[in-house]
Every structure is written in C-alpha cells, then in structure tokens.
Amino acid sequence: MLRLAAVLLGLVLLAGYIGAQSWEATRVLQDIEAGAGPSTLKDRTPEPARETLTLETDGGDIAADLYHPRQDVGARIVLVPGFTPQGKDDRRLVQLANTLARARFLVLVPDLQGTKDLRVRHEDASAIRDAAALLARLEVERAADEQDVGVAAISYAVGLAVLATLTPEGEDAIDFLVGIGGYYDTENVITFSTTGAYREPGSDRWQMRTPDPLAKWIFLRGNLHMLDNREDREILDEIAHRRMADPNAPITDVADDLGDAGRSLLALILNDDQERVPKLLEDLPASAREAIEMLSLADRDLSHLSRGAILIHGRADAMIPHTESERLARAIGETDLHLIHGFSHIDPQGVGFIGQWQLVRAVMDLIARRSN
Known part of the structure; x- marks a missing residue:
C-alpha cells in the first residue's frame, strides 16, 4: 500500500509539472486562434513594438519588420510566410508575429518578393539566410x-528555409x-497536388486523398517563371486564374495557343495518373526541370539540422501530404516531428482534443528553444 501511495503521489506531481510546462504553450495557441481579439496572453504581456528595417540581400535591399516583445528576449526567429500578395503586412502574419513576440521571441519578418508574387524563387532562400544573419547581430x-x-516557415517556404541553411553563412x-x-x-508534391496520390516513406503502395483543388493551380502560378516564352507564361497565368475561380472553367480557347513548353507544363498539371508523373516531368523543358530539382530537398545532406528542427504537419493536410514532413525528418535525423490529427495546412478548425494536445506539445518544443 505504501508503494502504491508513492506511485500515485509521483503521478500527481508529474501531472502538475506537465501542466505547468504546457500552460504557456496553451496560452500561445489561444492567442493565435484569437487573432486580433482578446486573449489571456495579451492580458499578461505588453504590446510588442514593431519597426521596419532595411535588409541587404544579394538581390538588393528589401524591407523587414522587427517585432520586439518589450520584455526579456529568450530567442530570435525569422518568420517566413507562404504565398500572400500582402507580404509582411498580411493580417494573419502580423498577428502570428505578435504572438511569437508575446512569447518572448525577437521576430523578424522579411518582405520577400516571391511571397508577394506567389512564386517559389530560389533566390529567396538567400534572403532568408541574410535575414537570419541580420537578426543574429542586432543589438x-x-x-x-x-x-x-x-x-519558422510555412508550406512551400519550408523548402526555402532549409535551402537557406545549405551555405556556410546560413548554417552559421x-x-x-x-x-x-x-x-x-x-x-512527390507535384504528384499529390495533381493526382491526390502519396506514399508513406519506405512504401511502394499508393494511398489516395483528395487534394485541395487550388493546389495544382497555385503550383502552376508559382512556377511560371520556369518558362522562357512570355506568351506561354501569360496564357498559363490566365488558365490558373480561371481554374482557381472555377475548377470547371473552360480553358481550350486559350490553351490552343500554347507553345510546346507551355503545353508540356499544362499536361503535367492536368494529369490525374500518378504513374505518368515521372514521364511528364521529363517532357518539361530543361529550364523547368532544373528549377524543380533546385527546389527539391531530396538527396541533400541535411544532417546539420539534427537536434535543431521542429516539424509540424497536419495528417489531413490537403495541400502537401504529411508524409513529406516524415521524409524531411528522416533526412535530417534527430527531429521533433509533430503529426497533428485534424489539422490541415495551418488551419486549426476541426482539431479535436488529441490534436490540441499535439499542438501544445509542438509549441512546448518551440518555447524550449528560449535561453531564459
């Protein structure tokens, strides 16, 4: 009986410790969900200060917003958005930056041109590296x-963030x-966004999930710069706009005017057979194939990120399958990987009790990066 009492007492003390550690993470998540609305975190912390700095990059000077928590800073973080025409001024991004600042992070948000143009630009990886270097030396x-x-990066920007670390300056x-x-x-991303097919790491068996109907058109718009022919780019941009507004919109009236390169890219986007994807990729012009391969993280040495990566992915993600973060975690090595039930591409709606606890654990890992 004494031994049982000791075990029970230990469990009670452990539960209290876990609760203390997770409570701040819970407040951070509540503040993210509240957006600009009231929250406990807002009540307990000062309003962060926001100022705009000039960030020198290889492609020229760009603006970057610095969010200071106006309390002791525990760590520093560059926040990189996904696609948004508003760039660093996107309302949701501003709210997220403020939340991170309230959690005692010094936050820098660079105004990346690719983000605003809805394009995946390899050169933005260098800008992310330069932003991190600036943030590290700020007094x-x-x-x-x-x-x-x-x-901290979202969606396609995660690849750019990883690429930013693949230079001595970025790794440092x-x-x-x-x-x-x-x-x-x-x-794998192209295969899923066009056909809905994906495979678990190490498996040859295809699984199916309905992808976001916008995914392949977002990919198309984000990679039009791969084509040399301006007319092809303009036609495909028009096609993407039509299908993003209406998945069944007619496109043959403009598609007939595409050149060979444009037709090959459109054929890849319209394909719904996962087995045809490798051949359709081979049919793309060399510039397009090289651009796609340059953005891929496959077959790169990512071991330098071991013990320094927190990966969060929704199991129901309809834009990029969760198996991609699993593969990324395997390539890195020791990683904090969080696969969240009911969580779909940074959309907290529909996350049940298990998913909420998984998100709390993920934020706890982030908070643990603070030094004080």
Missing part, C-alpha cells in the same frame, strides 16, 4: 548579444528550424 534592449536564431546563422506543412521531394 536590442533586453536581449543577450548571442542567442539562438531560428527560422541559423540554429533551429520550425517547418509547418513543409515538403521534402518536389516530385
């Missing part, structure tokens, strides 16, 4: 001179990575 109030610097500046709904192999 600000209530922050130690040397603190961990991370990059970036201490940890937070990837939400990211990818590993661009061929």
Whole structure:
C-alpha cells in the first residue's frame, strides 16, 4: 500500500509539472486562434513594438519588420510566410508575429518578393539566410548579444528555409528550424497536388486523398517563371486564374495557343495518373526541370539540422501530404516531428482534443528553444 501511495503521489506531481510546462504553450495557441481579439496572453504581456528595417540581400535591399516583445528576449526567429500578395503586412502574419513576440521571441519578418508574387524563387532562400544573419547581430534592449536564431516557415517556404541553411553563412546563422506543412521531394508534391496520390516513406503502395483543388493551380502560378516564352507564361497565368475561380472553367480557347513548353507544363498539371508523373516531368523543358530539382530537398545532406528542427504537419493536410514532413525528418535525423490529427495546412478548425494536445506539445518544443 505504501508503494502504491508513492506511485500515485509521483503521478500527481508529474501531472502538475506537465501542466505547468504546457500552460504557456496553451496560452500561445489561444492567442493565435484569437487573432486580433482578446486573449489571456495579451492580458499578461505588453504590446510588442514593431519597426521596419532595411535588409541587404544579394538581390538588393528589401524591407523587414522587427517585432520586439518589450520584455526579456529568450530567442530570435525569422518568420517566413507562404504565398500572400500582402507580404509582411498580411493580417494573419502580423498577428502570428505578435504572438511569437508575446512569447518572448525577437521576430523578424522579411518582405520577400516571391511571397508577394506567389512564386517559389530560389533566390529567396538567400534572403532568408541574410535575414537570419541580420537578426543574429542586432543589438536590442533586453536581449543577450548571442542567442539562438531560428527560422519558422510555412508550406512551400519550408523548402526555402532549409535551402537557406545549405551555405556556410546560413548554417552559421541559423540554429533551429520550425517547418509547418513543409515538403521534402518536389516530385512527390507535384504528384499529390495533381493526382491526390502519396506514399508513406519506405512504401511502394499508393494511398489516395483528395487534394485541395487550388493546389495544382497555385503550383502552376508559382512556377511560371520556369518558362522562357512570355506568351506561354501569360496564357498559363490566365488558365490558373480561371481554374482557381472555377475548377470547371473552360480553358481550350486559350490553351490552343500554347507553345510546346507551355503545353508540356499544362499536361503535367492536368494529369490525374500518378504513374505518368515521372514521364511528364521529363517532357518539361530543361529550364523547368532544373528549377524543380533546385527546389527539391531530396538527396541533400541535411544532417546539420539534427537536434535543431521542429516539424509540424497536419495528417489531413490537403495541400502537401504529411508524409513529406516524415521524409524531411528522416533526412535530417534527430527531429521533433509533430503529426497533428485534424489539422490541415495551418488551419486549426476541426482539431479535436488529441490534436490540441499535439499542438501544445509542438509549441512546448518551440518555447524550449528560449535561453531564459
């Protein structure tokens, strides 16, 4: 009986410890869900200060917003959005940056051109690297001179964030990575977005899930720069706009004017047979194939991110399958991988009790990156 009492007492104390550790993470998640509305985190922390800096990059100077928590800074983080025409001023992005600042992160949000143009640009990886280097050397109030610097990226930007670490400068500046709904192999992403087919790591068996109907058109618009012919780019942009507004919109009236390169890319987008994807990729012009391969993380040495990566992916994600974050985690090595039930591409709606607890654990891992 004494032994049982000791075990029960230990469980009670453990439950209290877990509750104390998870409560801040719960407040952070509640603040994200509240957006600009009231929350406990807002009640308990000062309003973060926001100022715009000039970030020097290889492609020229760009603007970047710095969010200071106006309390002791625990770590620093570059926040990289997915596609949004508003760039760093996107309302949801501003709210997320403020939440991270309230959680005592010094947050820098670069205004990436690819983000605003809805394009996946390899050169934006260099801008992310430069943003991390700037954030690391900034001298600000209530922050130690040397603190961990991370990059938090969403969707397609996760690949760019990883690519940012693949130079000596990037590896030196970036201490940890937070990837939400990211990818590993661009061929897998194309296969899923066009056909709904995906495979678990190490398996040859195809599984099916209905992809977001916008996914393949977003991919098309984001990669039109791969084509050299301006007329092809304009026609495909028109096709993407039509099908994003109406999945059944007629397109033959403009598709008939495409050149060979444009036709090959459209054929890839319209294909619904996963077995044909490799051949359709081969049929693309060399510039397009090279651009797709350049953005892929497959077959790269990512071991330098081991013990410094937090990967979050919804099991119901309809834009990029969760198996991509699993593959990315395997390639990195020791990783905090969180596959969230009911969570679909940074959409918290429909997340049940299990999913909520999984999200709390993910945020706890992020909070643990703070030094104080």
